[in-house]
Amino acid sequence: MATRSEEVEPTGSTDTTDTTDTPDTTRSAEPAEPEVEPAPLLTLRDGLGEVVDTEAGLAALCEAIAGGEGPVAIDAERASGYRYSNRAYLIQLRREGSGTHLLDPIAFDGLAPLQEAIGEAEWILHAATQDLPCLRAEGLWPTELFDTELAGRLLGYPRVGLATLVETLIGRRMKKEHSAVDWSTRPLPRPWLEYAALDVEVLVELRDLIAAELVATGKDEWARQEFDALRSFEQPVRVDAWRRTSGLHKVRGRRALGAVKAMWELRDEIAEQRDVTPGRIVPDSALTAAATAPTLPTDRTTLMALKGFHGRGADRYSARFAAVLREVAELPEADLPARTPRTDGPPPPRAWADRDPVAARRLVLAREAMSALAEEHGMPLENLLTPDSLRRVLWAPPATREPQELAEAVAEALAAMGARPWQVGLVGPVVVDAVLRADVEPEPEPPADPADPDQPDAVEPEDG
Numbered sequence: 001m002a003t004r005s006e007e008v009e010p011t012g013s014t015d016t017t018d019t020t021d022t023p024d025t026t027r028s029a030e031p032a033e034p035e036v037e038p039a040p041l042l043t044l045r046d047g048l049g050e051v052v053d054t055e056a057g058l059a060a061l062c063e064a065i066a067g068g069e070g071p072v073a074i075d076a077e078r079a080s081g082y083r084y085s086n087r088a089y090l091i092q093l094r095r096e097g098s099g100t101h102l103l104d105p106i107a108f109d110g111l112a113p114l115q116e117a118i119g120e121a122e123w124i125l126h127a128a129t130q131d132l133p134c135l136r137a138e139g140l141w142p143t144e145l146f147d148t149e150l151a152g153r154l155l156g157y158p159r160v161g162l163a164t165l166v167e168t169l170i171g172r173r174m175k176k177e178h179s180a181v182d183w184s185t186r187p188l189p190r191p192w193l194e195y196a197a198l199d200v201e202v203l204v205e206l207r208d209l210i211a212a213e214l215v216a217t218g219k220d221e222w223a224r225q226e227f228d229a230l231r232s233f234e235q236p237v238r239v240d241a242w243r244r245t246s247g248l249h250k251v252r253g254r255r256a257l258g259a260v261k262a263m264w265e266l267r268d269e270i271a272e273q274r275d276v277t278p279g280r281i282v283p284d285s286a287l288t289a290a291a292t293a294p295t296l297p298t299d300r301t302t303l304m305a306l307k308g309f310h311g312r313g314a315d316r317y318s319a320r321f322a323a324v325l326r327e328v329a330e331l332p333e334a335d336l337p338a339r340t341p342r343t344d345g346p347p348p349p350r351a352w353a354d355r356d357p358v359a360a361r362r363l364v365l366a367r368e369a370m371s372a373l374a375e376e377h378g379m380p381l382e383n384l385l386t387p388d389s390l391r392r393v394l395w396a397p398p399a400t401r402e403p404q405e406l407a408e409a410v411a412e413a414l415a416a417m418g419a420r421p422w423q424v425g426l427v428g429p430v431v432v433d434a435v436l437r438a439d440v441e442p443e444p445e446p447p448a449d450p451a452d453p454d455q456p457d458a459v460e461p462e463d464g
Contacts (some may be wrong), residue, residue, distance in 0.1 A: 025436035042172035042198055046099045051090075051193065053107035061093075061101050062117035068098030069463040071122035071146065073203035077129040077196055079184040084271045084278070086235075088134040089183040090193075094200040095121075102193060106186075110139040122146055124203045126162045133235045145227050148203065151210045154219050154226070156378030162199065169209045170202055216379075238342050241268075246284040251291050254336035255328065259291040259331040261337055270317060281313040281322075290325065298326040345388065361438035362394045369430045377426070385427045389417040397435045407432050 052061050065072065072095045076088040087356040091103040091111075097306040105111060123142035125131055127149040135141070152160035159165075178195040185192075214220040238244070242264035251257055264278075264287060286308030288298055297303040300318045303325070304310075309318065328336075332454035346352075370390070374381040398409035409429045414424045 037058065037086065039167050039171055039173040042170075042174050042201060044100070044197055044201060046191070047067070047196055048194055049099070049101065051102045051104050051188065055108075056152060058103070058108065060114045061103060064098045064101065065093060065095055065114070066117040066119070068095030070096045071124050071204060071207065072118055073124045073200040073207075074127065074131070075196070075199040075203075076134050076138075077183040078134055079182050081180065081277055082182040082280075083184055084254065084275045086134055086354055087118065087137055088131075090196055090268040090290065091135070091138070091140075092196050094201045094203065096204060099198050100200060102197060105138045108138075112139050115140050116293065124148065124207045126203065128200075128230050129233055132230070132233050144232055145230060146207050146211070146223075147227060147230060148206050148210055150226055150230070151214060151223050153363075153383050154223055154379055155213055156380075165206060165210075166202055170205060172202065174198060176256065222420075222422040229418070229420060240337075243341060244285055245290040250288055254333065255296070255331075256291040258328045258331060258336040259296055259325055262328050263287045263321055265291060266320060266324050267319075270320075274305065281317065282311075283308055286314065290321070295324050296329050298322055298329055344390050349391065352395070355420065356395070358438050359395050362397070362434045362443075363391070365437055366390060366394055366430055366434035369433065370427070373426060375432060385414070385419060385423050386417075389414065389419060390431075391425070393431055394434065397431070401436065401439065403432065403436065406435065410435075416456050 029444040052058055053282050056220070065285060072093060075092045077088055078086055078092040080086075088105050091105055092100065093103065094100040103111075103114070120141075120143045125145060128145060128147040132141075148162070149160045150163060152165055155170070157165065160192060163176055167173055175195060175198070178192050181192055183192075190444055210449055211220070211257075214223050231382055242261045245260055250259075251260055267278050267281050267287070270281050273280075286306065289306045289308045293302075293306065297306060300322045303316065303318050304324050308314075309321075314321075347360075349360075349363060351364055370381060370384060374384055377384075393410060393413050396411065398406055400409060407428060411424045411428045414428060414431075415421075419427070
């Protein structure tokens with residue numbers, strides 16, 4: 001979005017009664033920079049139609065979409081922060097020759113007719129991984145897609161939010177005042193609907209501009225491979241999701257960790273039953289407060305006296321929280337969670353030097369080369385290869401050290417971890433080089449010569 005430049009304040013004294021010791025800087029002060037005019041607001045070209053929530057309306061929408069031309073811009077609004085589920089509560093579509101359409105998926109058992117109407121047309125989404133799961137739940141899935149956010153990352157744009165890209169490339173400013181509203185509200189207010197419709201208003205134009213830039217920079221094939229991979233994207237299942245509790249780093253001891261885990265799981269169960277976000281039952285701070293209390297609060301009165309346990313949710317479910325804490329207090333030590341979860345991956349990088357100095361050298365060498373590679377190609381480091389994949393292949397590289405065999409084995413290992421061919425082609429040689437160079441013991445630093453004044457720790461010889 002457009003920003004206004006700060007005005008330059010004059011640095012000289014404004015006291016005119018005594019200027020003897022104060023230099024006059026009024027004439028030398030730089031003039032205030034002119035304010036930057038904000039970009040024009042993005043508006044709806046075709047007005048705002050009614051939200052489709054009937055079978056007749058869906059049939060008309062499908063006919064319009066099928067009769068349009070080119071790709072289909074699609075977006076979805078969820079009720080994050082309000083609902084437990086990740087389902088779509090509003091779907092926006094736009095296609096040339098068809099116009100913009102707003103669809104209420106809650107009104108239908110499925111959207112197979114819309115999937116058929118779109119057919120094999122390309123989808124245009126922004127940040128596809130956010131919307132693909134909830135759209136798939138409604139029976140919608142692309143046969144071809146273009147992700148404007150991911151493409152922006154490949155092109156090295158420092159900020160790839162939709163509003164920023166629209167302003168940068170199209171010169172229009174988007175309002176964002178309804179970005180955090182509860183989209184499960186019914187009926188949806190008209191200003192919210194206008195805001196939602198604008199999210200697909202210029203996605204087709206944005207796609208065309210970015211696609212041309214991908215071609216100009218030679219990154220169009222990279223993008224195509226990324227988009228193809230996205231079509232099979234599924235939301236990863238979080239293992240030990242309770243470990244993401246805010247403030248968990250303050251919790252000490254396995255029993256305290258067990259308390260957080262037990263309360264988190266109970267809160268999650270209640271939130272799912274009520275279809276509300278877990279933080280609306282009790283916040284994370286309440287869970288950590290209970291776990292870090294001098295003694296586990298195993299009765300309702302003690303629990304409700306803690307910071308964070310307040311409000312209707314805490315009052316309503318406090319007896320159940322106290323009950324699970326009593327269970328934790330009686331658990332054998334062996335049944336309590338470990339501080340560090342078990343994983344099939346490599347140890348944290350900070351432990352590599354002690355566990356495997358050669359692997360640590362590989363990591364240092366590879367990171368330096370990866371940073372240079374990312375800078376050369378003008379993109380974020382994580383888009384060259386996921387950090388987890390890089391660490392895995394460096395911690396346990398193929399056994400062979402014959403360069404060609406090693407290169408083939410590394411390429412195979414990276415591909416098995418989901419790296420796209422373009423990533424394997426760029427990163428594979430970096431990994432091979434790091435593996436081969438790290439196996440060579442570094443030359444030890446020569447001991448300092450006490451008589452050499454150029455040595456940083458040189459000792460001046462005493463006068464004889």
